[in-house]
Amino acid sequence: MPASHAKTSTTANPLERELTLTRVFDAPRDLVFQAWTDPAHLKQWWGPNGFTTPACEVDLRVGGAWKIVMRFPDGSNEHTMQAVYREILPPERLAFTSVALDKDCNRLLEGLTTLTFADLGGKTKLTLQTRVTGLVSYAGRMLEGMEAGWSQSLGRLAEKLASPTTTSDREIVATRVFDAPRELVFQMWTDPKHISNWWGPRDFTTTTYEMDVRPGGVWRHVMHGPDGTDYQNEIVFLEVVKPERLVYNHVSEPPFQTTVTFAGQGGKTKVTARMLFESATLRNKVATEHHAVEGLHQTLARLGEQLTRMAGPADQEFLFTRVFDAPRSLIWKAFTESERLMQWWGPKGYTMLTCTVDLRPGGVFHYSMRSPDGREMWGKWVYREIVPPERLVSVVSFTDAEGNLLRHPMSPTWPLELLHTMTLSEREGKTTLTVTGVPTNATEEERKTFRAGRNSMEAGFTGTLDQLAAYLASGHDVD
Amino acid sequence: MQHDQLSSTFAALADPTRRAILARLASGEASVTQLAEPFEMSMPAISKHLKVLERARLITRGREAQWRPCRLEAAPLKDIAEWIEHYRQFWEQSFDRLDDYLRKLKAKDKRHARKPRKN
Numbered sequence: 001m002p003a004s005h006a007k008t009s010t011t012a013n014p015l016e017r018e019l020t021l022t023r024v025f026d027a028p029r030d031l032v033f034q035a036w037t038d039p040a041h042l043k044q045w046w047g048p049n050g051f052t053t054p055a056c057e058v059d060l061r062v063g064g065a066w067k068i069v070m071r072f073p074d075g076s077n078e079h080t081m082q083a084v085y086r087e088i089l090p091p092e093r094l095a096f097t098s099v100a101l102d103k104d105c106n107r108l109l110e111g112l113t114t115l116t117f118a119d120l121g122g123k124t125k126l127t128l129q130t131r132v133t134g135l136v137s138y139a140g141r142m143l144e145g146m147e148a149g150w151s152q153s154l155g156r157l158a159e160k161l162a163s164p165t166t167t168s169d170r171e172i173v174a175t176r177v178f179d180a181p182r183e184l185v186f187q188m189w190t191d192p193k194h195i196s197n198w199w200g201p202r203d204f205t206t207t208t209y210e211m212d213v214r215p216g217g218v219w220r221h222v223m224h225g226p227d228g229t230d231y232q233n234e235i236v237f238l239e240v241v242k243p244e245r246l247v248y249n250h251v252s253e254p255p256f257q258t259t260v261t262f263a264g265q266g267g268k269t270k271v272t273a274r275m276l277f278e279s280a281t282l283r284n285k286v287a288t289e290h291h292a293v294e295g296l297h298q299t300l301a302r303l304g305e306q307l308t309r310m311a312g313p314a315d316q317e318f319l320f321t322r323v324f325d326a327p328r329s330l331i332w333k334a335f336t337e338s339e340r341l342m343q344w345w346g347p348k349g350y351t352m353l354t355c356t357v358d359l360r361p362g363g364v365f366h367y368s369m370r371s372p373d374g375r376e377m378w379g380k381w382v383y384r385e386i387v388p389p390e391r392l393v394s395v396v397s398f399t400d401a402e403g404n405l406l407r408h409p410m411s412p413t414w415p416l417e418l419l420h421t422m423t424l425s426e427r428e429g430k431t432t433l434t435v436t437g438v439p440t441n442a443t444e445e446e447r448k449t450f451r452a453g454r455n456s457m458e459a460g461f462t463g464t465l466d467q468l469a470a471y472l473a474s475g476h477d478v479d
Numbered sequence: 480m481q482h483d484q485l486s487s488t489f490a491a492l493a494d495p496t497r498r499a500i501l502a503r504l505a506s507g508e509a510s511v512t513q514l515a516e517p518f519e520m521s522m523p524a525i526s527k528h529l530k531v532l533e534r535a536r537l538i539t540r541g542r543e544a545q546w547r548p549c550r551l552e553a554a555p556l557k558d559i560a561e562w563i564e565h566y567r568q569f570w571e572q573s574f575d576r577l578d579d580y581l582r583k584l585k586a587k588d589k590r591h592a593r594k595p596r597k598n
Contacts, residue, residue, distance in 0.1 A: 007578070008571050014560040015498050017489075019567055023574050027581040035577060035584075045580040048572035109562065126574075130566055132489075132559070220495075234495055251493045 017132040025124045029117050032124040033091035036115065042068060054078070062088055062241050066096060083113075086239045086247070087215040091117055095215035097133070097238060112238060114216045131216065133236075133249065169280040172293055175272045176300040179444075180307045182262050185269040186243035188303060189260065198306035199223070201295035203361065203384075214240055219248070226361070250275075254286050271300065301441065305419065308438055318454040320435045322465050326472045328426035331433060332389035334468060335422070341367065344471035348463035350377075361386060365394070366403055377409065381420070392422045395440060411453065415439035415446040435461065484536070488555040491535035496520070497528050501537060504551035508541070514549060 008023045025032050035041040039056040046053050050073030057067045066083040083098035095114040111132045118125040178185050188194045192211040199206040203226035211219040219235040232252060239247035246260040256277045263270040273296060277283040286292045324331055334340045338357040345352055349372040357365045365381040378399045385393035396418045398406045408414035419440040425432050437457070439450050491497055500514055515525040529549060532538045537555055541548040 008574055010567055010571075012560070012563045012567065014556050014563060015492065015501055017492060017559055017563070019563045019570075021567070021570050021574070023578075025578060025581055027585060031581065031584065032577075035581060041580070045576040046573060047576070048569055049576070111566075128570055130570075132562060132566075232496070253494060255490070255493060 019130045021128045023126050024120065025126060027124060028122055029091045029119045029124045032126060033094070033117050036094060037088075037090075046070065049073075060085065060088060062086065062239060063245075086112070087114075093117070112216055112236075129216065170277045170283040172275045172277075172283065172287060172296055173272065174293075174296040174300055175270065176297075176304060177265065178269045178271060178304055178307055179267075180269060181267060182264045182269045183243045185271060185303075185307070186262050188307065189246060189262075190240075190242075194306075196221075198302040199299065200302075201291070201298040202302070213237055254282060256282075256286070271303075273300065305438075305440055308440075318437045318450075318457055320437075320458055320461050320465075322433050322469075324431045324433060324469060324472060325429070326431055327429060328424045328431045329389045330472070331424055331431050331468075334471070335392065336388070341365070344464075344467045345369075346464060346467070347460050348466060359383065359386060364403065366399070368401065375409075378403075378406070384419075390424050392420075394420050394422075396420045396437070411449060413445050413449040414453065415442040415450050417441055418450075433465070484555060485558055487535040488537065488559060491531050491537055492559075494528065494531075497532055500528060500532065500549075501551060501556075504538060504549060508548040508550045510546045510548055512546075
């Protein structure tokens with residue numbers, strides 16, 4: 001679309017529902033920014049030719065409202081624009097979402113507008129980008145039965161926007177407290193390097209194409225499901241308040257808006273994630289067909305696990321390394337084939353009784369053994385990740401004969417589940433085995449017991465691996 | 480009715496694949512196979528996108544024998560283009576007024592330059 005006005009350059013793209021205008025003003029940047037944010041200034045210039053501005057209210061903070069009433073040149077009608085600030089960075093950037101009436105006065109459209117103010121040595125280049133994000137979904141209801149003028153109805157609309165009580169039937173909410181500082185948790189959510197490590201429900205992996213965390217910025221990513229299905233996702237950020245708050249629209253199907261808040265609680269962080277759908281019907285459809293409620297909780301649980309892993313071995317993990325005089329492929333088999341496990345698995349003095357191995361993600365290694373004092377014990381590994389012959393990730397726990405989780409026989413507050421990551425690396429015919437263990441889905445008390453008992457666990461593991469070394473040395477096993 | 484039409488236009492345009500399909504159709508009609516080419520997507524996935532576009536009346540499918548070409552329908556996009564034009568006029572006129580206003584402020588500033596100012 002060619003610019004009709006010589007001073008302003010314009011590009012418009014109906015497919016992207018986007019409009020960009022740039023213009024150079026002969027005034028310093030601070031003043032231009034002020035003209036956009038001070039109600040006394042705004043009243044002087046806002047609106048098309050001939051319009052007047054009887055009222056303007058500005059609450060200049062992110063999440064704050066900006067209301068401006070325009071009176072038509074003939075005084076016949078008033079038109080209110082209602083906006084919410086999404087980013088305020090004086091004197092460089094200003095972003096807001098706004099709701100405005102269309103030209104036929106029967107529809108409400110919502111748009112995100114971003115302004116950038118560039119300093120050109122005393123002059124200011126202003127770039128305005130507006131993206132129409134869609135129709136206001138509840139506009140139909142609002143517009144029916146409207147008695148008075150627009151400002152009143154839009155005032156009610158704003159109340160509706162602000163009131164969370166009316167949305168409970170079309171939202172999915174999850175909350176979780178993380179044992180990590182707020183800045184770190186916020187970073188986990190906004191740094192492409194971090195987010196791919198934990199995003200999505202259990203057994204999903206994520207590939208990020210681009211992530212631009214600022215109002216109007218886009219996060220494009222693919223979620224790979226456990227059954228091989230790929231889910232393309234596009235997210236547009238609306239609000240970015242480091243390290244407190246994120247608001248974004250999921251623009252690919254199904255559409256919804258997510259608000260994530262990060263609240264500090266004495267070194268810990270409480271995260272609330274709220275997905276808001278345009279209708280209860282859509283919310284229920286997504287909850288049923290995509291298991292979104294469970295998925296959101298799993299996503300937060302995975303963030304917790306990732307934070308625990310990142311806390312490092314010094315505090316949280318138990319870490320064990322040992323070198324075996326055998327090729328890597330042989331060690332891998334010793335850990336993953338039932339006949340071989342029967343020969344060596346278990347602490348010193350224990351005898352293996354039964355052993356089944358179902359080596360696939362989600363599959364189980366379930367075993368029983370007899371202790372030196374004659375008691376029968378069961379345990380299992382649930383495989384998470386299998387990369388022969390180098391990496392095996394499993395959730396390890398004590399169980400009964402049916403595979404139900406049991407407490408540690410000697411310690412009632414020992415974590416029910418430990419996440420074991422085993423890696424094997426081979427060099428000159430010798431193999432280094434590294435095992436890290438970390439509690440998963442554990443309470444604070446369980447983690448405390450784990451921290452205190454890590455040393456004894458390492459001792460127990462040493463005994464088990466002694467048996468593996470002896471088994472390998474016995475020559476019973478050849479590749 | 481009009482409300483529903485614009486709603487489905489917005490919903491259809493929210494997806495990047497569908498926008499890419501429309502951009503391709505802007506240069507002429509194409510078969511489903513031709514449309515699927517640039518995407519790493521299965522034919523059923525592409526067909527699903529085409530159905531959404533068809534329901535939003537952004538495309539029509541021909542009846543010609545086997546290949547049923549897809550064509551872009553401009554009418555719903557015109558609605559959006561009109562909207563953008565409406566915004567453009569609004570902002571341009573506001574910019575003109577802002578320009579005048581800033582000029583006035585600067586002139587006033589110069590007149591008062593010798594007097595001490597609060598800000």
